[in-house]
Amino acid sequence: MTGSHAVVLESLxxxxxxxxxxxxxxxxxxxxxGAIVLAEISSAADLPHxxxxxxxxxxxxLRRRSDGAAFGxxxxxxxxxxxLHPARIPLxxxxxxxxGTVTVTAPPPPRxxxxxxxxxxxxxxxxxxxHRVLTGGQFPDTDHERRVRDAFVVAVHCTEPGETCxxxxxxxxxxxxxGFDLALTEVAGPRYLAEAGSADGERVLAAxxxxxxxxxxxxxxxxxxxxxRARMGRSLPGGDLRRMLADRVGSAAWDDVASRCLSCGNCTxxxxxxxxxxxxxxxxLDGTTAHRSLRWDSCFDLDxxxxxxGPVRSSTASRYRQWLTHKLGTWHDQFGSAxxxxxxxxxxxxxxxxxLTAELxxxxxxDPP
Numbered sequence: 001m002t003g004s005h006a007v008v009l010e011s012l013x014x015x016x017x018x019x020x021x022x023x024x025x026x027x028x029x030x031x032x033x034g035a036i037v038l039a040e041i042s043s044a045a046d047l048p049h050x051x052x053x054x055x056x057x058x059x060x061x062l063r064r065r066s067d068g069a070a071f072g073x074x075x076x077x078x079x080x081x082x083x084l085h086p087a088r089i090p091l092x093x094x095x096x097x098x099x100g101t102v103t104v105t106a107p108p109p110p111r112x113x114x115x116x117x118x119x120x121x122x123x124x125x126x127x128x129x130x131h132r133v134l135t136g137g138q139f140p141d142t143d144h145e146r147r148v149r150d151a152f153v154v155a156v157h158c159t160e161p162g163e164t165c166x167x168x169x170x171x172x173x174x175x176x177x178x179g180f181d182l183a184l185t186e187v188a189g190p191r192y193l194a195e196a197g198s199a200d201g202e203r204v205l206a207a208x209x210x211x212x213x214x215x216x217x218x219x220x221x222x223x224x225x226x227x228x229r230a231r232m233g234r235s236l237p238g239g240d241l242r243r244m245l246a247d248r249v250g251s252a253a254w255d256d257v258a259s260r261c262l263s264c265g266n267c268t269x270x271x272x273x274x275x276x277x278x279x280x281x282x283x284x285l286d287g288t289t290a291h292r293s294l295r296w297d298s299c300f301d302l303d304x305x306x307x308x309x310g311p312v313r314s315s316t317a318s319r320y321r322q323w324l325t326h327k328l329g330t331w332h333d334q335f336g337s338a339x340x341x342x343x344x345x346x347x348x349x350x351x352x353x354x355x356l357t358a359e360l361x362x363x364x365x366x367d368p369p
Contacts, residue, residue, distance in 0.1 A: 007210040008217055009184075009192040012070065012117075013044040014208045015154070019115040022204075024152060027083060028117035029076065034062060038078040041117070048073060049190075055162040055233070055344065058353030071118055071186050074162030075343050079272035080123055081130060083114055084147045089294040091279070096288050110143055115152040121176040122167045122343040124155055126272035128179055132335050133275050152200060155180035159224040162344060163233035166357055170236060170342030174228035185221035193221040234344060234357045236328075237364045241338075245329040248363045249321065257359050258317035260352045265298035267346035267354075268323065273339045276304065299323050324359065 009015065019026050020042070028041045031048045041047065047070040052063045055074055065072050090107045097103070119127075131148050134141040158167075158174035167173060176183050181201035185193040193213055196202040237244075268274040278297040283290045297304055300319050305312035313319045331339035340356075347355045 006193050006195045006213040006218065007205065008213050009194050009208060009210055010189070011044060011209075012047070012192065015182075015204070016041065016044055016117070018204055018207050019117075019152060022113075022115075022152075024113045024115040026115045026117055027080075029071070029073070031062065035060065036062065036073050036076040038076070038080070038082065044070070047071075047118075052160065053162060055164045055348050056353075057164065057347050057355045057358075058350055060348050067188065067190070069160075069186055069190050071156045071184075072160045074160065074165060075120055075123065075345060077270050077345065077349055079270065079343075079345070080116055080119060080127055081272055081275075083112075083116075084127065084151070085130060085134065085144060085275060087296045089143070091292040091294055093292075094290045110147060112147075113150055113152075114147075115154065117154045119153050119155045119176075119180065120158050120343075121155065121174060122158075122165075122170075122172055122341040123272055124153070124176050124179045125167075125172050125341040126343070127153075129273045129335070129337060129339060129341065130275055132337075133273075136335070152204070153180045153182075155183040155197075157183060157185045157221070157225045159186060159228050161228050161231050161233065162348075164344030164347040164355075165232050165342060166234040166236055166344060167342035168229055168232050168235070170338065170340050172341055175225050185225060187217055187220045187224060191217070193217055232342075234342075234347070234355070236342070236357055237361045239364065241360065241364075242329045242332050244364055245325045248366075249325070251363055251366075253359070253363050254317040254321045256362070257320055257354060258315065260354055261316050261320050262352055263300045263302070263316045263319060264351065265300040266349050266351060267356075268298040268300060269296065270345040270349045272343060272345070273327075273341065274298070278304070299326075324356070328360070 016026050025040050027038055029036050029048055030039050030041055030046045031051055036048050049068045049070050050065050051073060052065045053073045054061050054063045092104055092106050094102055094104045134144045155176040157176055180197040183195045183197055196205045276297045276299055277294045280293050280295050299322050302311050313322055327339045
């Protein structure tokens with residue numbers, strides 16, 4: 001149920017104005033190039049009011065809604081890791097002077113202050129999962145830790161799951177539980193039932209025009225979120241997936257999916273929890289400067305598992321098996337949870353239309369006699 005201190009906001013314009021006045025870049029959903037993507041927004045007019053999405057395995061299109069909802073759509077191709085775990089991060093630069101001396105400089109720490117508007121519950125779980133990966137080991141990523149700590153998060157309880165969503169069977173749900181400063185539920189109007197989840201959230205909420213939440217709005221908000229739970233477009237097979245994947249390493253199903261998989265890495269690029277990186281060195285033509293960067297990589301890349309004798313996983317079947325068994329199996333051993341939050345992005349943005357939930361169901365069913 002919604003918290004007892006919820007209030008109603010009639011517009012998101014004051015919220016965006018307060019966040020921008022606080023020196024933050026506001027990142028939220030907007031329509032661009034035929035999709036709803038995350039980008040910097042300057043006003044509520046930039047939000048995708050009246051736009052929804054129609055999703056399928058390997059398919060995505062916008063559709064017009066009959067209302068003016070700003071969050072009546074499913075997650076698009078971008079996720080919040082673009083700002084919390086950027087695709088390319090400079091590590092250091094080196095310059096050689098005319099006398100042969102070399103100066104190495106590290107980049108300054110990131111200074112951007114972000115406000116994330118419209119973070120869905122699945123993406124909240126993804127942020128938390130990736131944060132455990134990047135900061136929970138022996139060598140924590142301090143820049144990532146700073147980015148997460150400094151971000152102001154406005155979550156949106158999901159009322160519009162897509163045809164490829166399966167967050168409930170992945171252990172989540174359409175209601176955000178934690179990890180936000182403010183949480184909104186969009187109800188007809190549109191208007192927004194708002195709750196604070198932190199001291200910063202309380203401070204921002206107090207600065208906004210508002211009215212106390214009436215019983216009808218609370219009931220409508222709760223009903224919309226509860227209904228979303230029953231409208232998942234996909235589901236994971238039941239049972240212990242971790243054990244099943246361990247038992248099915250030699251299944252012929254891996255060769256079947258490999259016959260369709262392009263090994264393009266799209267699924268890992270859109271996945272909000274995938275974190276693999278490689279170190280890249282570049283130099284200029286005259287050899288006086290050099291740069292080292294960390295960039296996104298993918299376990300679907302043939303060179304990702306390259307050692308001195310060649311790639312460890314040379315076949316597409318072995319690379320797909322590595323991705324899926326890690327995501328829903330051995331991730332538990334490393335990080336204490338699965339690495340899949342059920343957002344369905346990997347299903348939508350696979351050019352071959354490979355559906356993770358269908359592949360897991362086939363694996364669980366076992367090889368034909």
